[in-house]
Amino acid sequence: MDISASELARELGLEHRGKDVLITGVSTLECARSGQLSFLGSAKYLAKAKESKASCLLVDASAAEVFPCALVSSNVYLDWARIVARFEPPRGDFQGVSDLACIHPEAKLGKDVTVYPFAYVGARTEVGDRVKIFPHCYVAEDCRIGADSTIYPAAVLMARTELGARVVIQPGAVVGRDGFGFAHTPAGHQRIPQIGDVRLEDDVEIGANAAVDRASLATTVVAAGTKIDNLVQIAHNVQVGRHCLFAAQVGIAGSTKIGDFVIMGGKVGVADNIAIGNQVMLGAMTGVTNSLPDGFIGAGSPQLEKGRFQRTVAVLRKLPELSKRVRELEKTVERLVQDNAAGDEKNG
């Protein structure tokens, strides 16, 4: 995969400055060895970049002249992603459809599909072109998997789950188990059958050991481009919009609707049956108890708007002192009241 800096620049439409070197790989500023390319994402790392052993640096125009060999970009993070992709080793050691997989005779496989040993593909399931299904995946009956999707090891797609194109299911994720719905009877909790399904649209990613539950009657949806991290819970009937980012351990309770471009930090919890607007941003560990308008930015549990959250935390950090000040005030005021009473008597 070795390539000269000038060729790499040409390949990616970047400008090459300084001398030409052979690039053998990519790494961080600290870890890069001679021959490797690294990147300067922010001017605050300039000193570190100057000390780096990297032979070439991806930089923005302001730093173009600083290094002996540089690739100049107008969007360093994005071009870095493209460069790293070029050096990414291929994943997996198997191609084709394994004899050790169990594929139902009524399943339909597209072109250039990979099915590893010990994968299970159920009846009437349609697998798109170039899909990869790793070992120990269970793809139940009546599923549809769009082209170029990857189902990593030990992932589970229950019956009638529908995946768009380029969907990524990380290891151990469970999509389409029955929603958690019960009718309460004197004899205990009677299961409410969950006969809906799950649809993950194009370019969705579901994290390792995450869970997306089947709808009671209709469809649980994660819309195009949304990326969901590990150990996240998406309950039944939830509708997640497009291009959202949910960090690890987020939980969305049943029937809640989330807008587009919503960003949630780790461990955020969202109550059931509410609506979160577009472009909402929630800090880690936020607990959302009610619907939020478009553009809401906040944190805390229950959630507060960002400015109010920060002022509240500032007071909380001095809460014992506040309590003491109130106690002092009470004493002083009590004295004033007594003085006034005494004065009134004296003056009366």
Added chain:
Amino acid sequence: MDISASELARELGLEHRGKDVLITGVSTLECARSGQLSFLGSAKYLAKAKESKASCLLVDASAAEVFPCALVSSNVYLDWARIVARFEPPRGDFQGVSDLACIHPEAKLGKDVTVYPFAYVGARTEVGDRVKIFPHCYVAEDCRIGADSTIYPAAVLMARTELGARVVIQPGAVVGRDGFGFAHTPAGHQRIPQIGDVRLEDDVEIGANAAVDRASLATTVVAAGTKIDNLVQIAHNVQVGRHCLFAAQVGIAGSTKIGDFVIMGGKVGVADNIAIGNQVMLGAMTGVTNSLPDGFIGAGSPQLEKGRFQRTVAVLRKLPELSKRVRELEKTVERLVQDNAAGDEKNG
């Protein structure tokens, strides 16, 4: 599965009102198509129900005359569960015991058992009648699985785990791993062997990717009828009572005892070695630090009784203002003190 409204009423012991129609399926008020049955769970959805394309509605007596075709119920939610169950498609595409499963010769299988390809059943394990074991399940040695239980894909039952009848293990759940117990030594943490086991009683459900740990010495128990959602952690030696409901991402620390009919919202955390009474209800994200009496209803972290929690949140939402009011008071009181001193001097 099509059935006329009048026949369905007879089958379920309900009253049929209005004209008779052929029911082809069930759905929500919004999504129902002509031919489908839907339900009116609350009078607040009456307008929506009138606009629904559903051909028949399950209603309570108060709405019996509103729709052209109705099934009248004295418990709409419960009867809805029964109706949906009737229309639920069968789950799975395999029957019998697969040659591609690995079943130890000393394992004992009951009647009409289903064991999918790639399932593993260990030595001396007893599998009850009509049990279904899906692909990629690991059932270790010396387990017992009661009749009519279902072990969904990629679930793990470690050695000596005991399941009652009609237990449901959702995909990826892990039951019976060693408890997390270590003795601290200068050389690091030395594992304390965990030689107890886990018992899940009749009608228990364990969610996707949840974990129930093996006891140190005795038995971790989840009692009859309790339903546990996805990604929940039940630590070693925990005793969970009957007919509890734990929402997703709840965590119960070691050796804690939970009563019967306890309900926990999502992400509740409960400390180790405490006792939670019967019929306790805890809001989402509650952090429980000490034992709670029967009937306690609360929220917050650390937990507060519900009324106090609500009053506390109301103050918290105005905390910056409260702080400001204290500052104002201090200024005013300071002035009063000075005025009084001046007055005393003047009057003295």
Added chain:
Amino acid sequence: MDISASELARELGLEHRGKDVLITGVSTLECARSGQLSFLGSAKYLAKAKESKASCLLVDASAAEVFPCALVSSNVYLDWARIVARFEPPRGDFQGVSDLACIHPEAKLGKDVTVYPFAYVGARTEVGDRVKIFPHCYVAEDCRIGADSTIYPAAVLMARTELGARVVIQPGAVVGRDGFGFAHTPAGHQRIPQIGDVRLEDDVEIGANAAVDRASLATTVVAAGTKIDNLVQIAHNVQVGRHCLFAAQVGIAGSTKIGDFVIMGGKVGVADNIAIGNQVMLGAMTGVTNSLPDGFIGAGSPQLEKGRFQRTVAVLRKLPELSKRVRELEKTVERLVQDNAAGDEKNG
């Protein structure tokens, strides 16, 4: 495994007092049956110990004379761990390398390795001596697993993961999935390839259904002796020190560095790109927003030092009353101000 109390004492270097009995097993004070050994970990359980049916007790010197048969230890918890280990039943019912496993011809297996049916071992992966790989494990290409490690069922080690000696991977854990990294573009989130890897050093344990993500460029590290419980998230580029203990459902965000001997309670969340010192202790549900020095002990979200946290909680538990007291003060002060104004007028 039966052994007399005196022989057991000799085997473990403990002192035997009182009569000699045949020990047939170990259990808790409550559950022990005649013939079994139990232990007295704290003087507060003395009454319970006297009532126990255990035939022999492990005790410290202060209780050596209390029971008819005792083993005397200077470190009861540690010796209890050693005794229980002696009575622990062997785990698993399979030995050798199964014909039903899928092992790449280029994989290298050490001596006395166990590979269960349905395990997958990828190309060029090196498996150390006496390693056990349970069913439904996926060990990808180019991994290294140190001697005496155990990979429990349905665990996933993605490409190039490196494990030291005596590492334990609990069921369903996922090590080495791609880190959750995206570049934000107007067209959505573009994946940043994650070409780093994961290294788990000697004696590390990873809990059931936990996730440790692959670094972007370098290596995500969990250092020697650290024990991680179920459902924990370790994001890409995180560096966890030696001999840490993380309870269940902890989450560590990307690129954060954790010191040695750090203890975290359940559900602790730690922000990205910060540094936690050595010997830090964090209570359950702590939310850490910034770097913490060595020895910091705290709780709360955002985190507070322990003493301050306790004082803050004490005020929070009386917050509605504090608010009321401020309201009372305002009324009293308002009256004082009016009185003074009236007095001034009168005296003026």
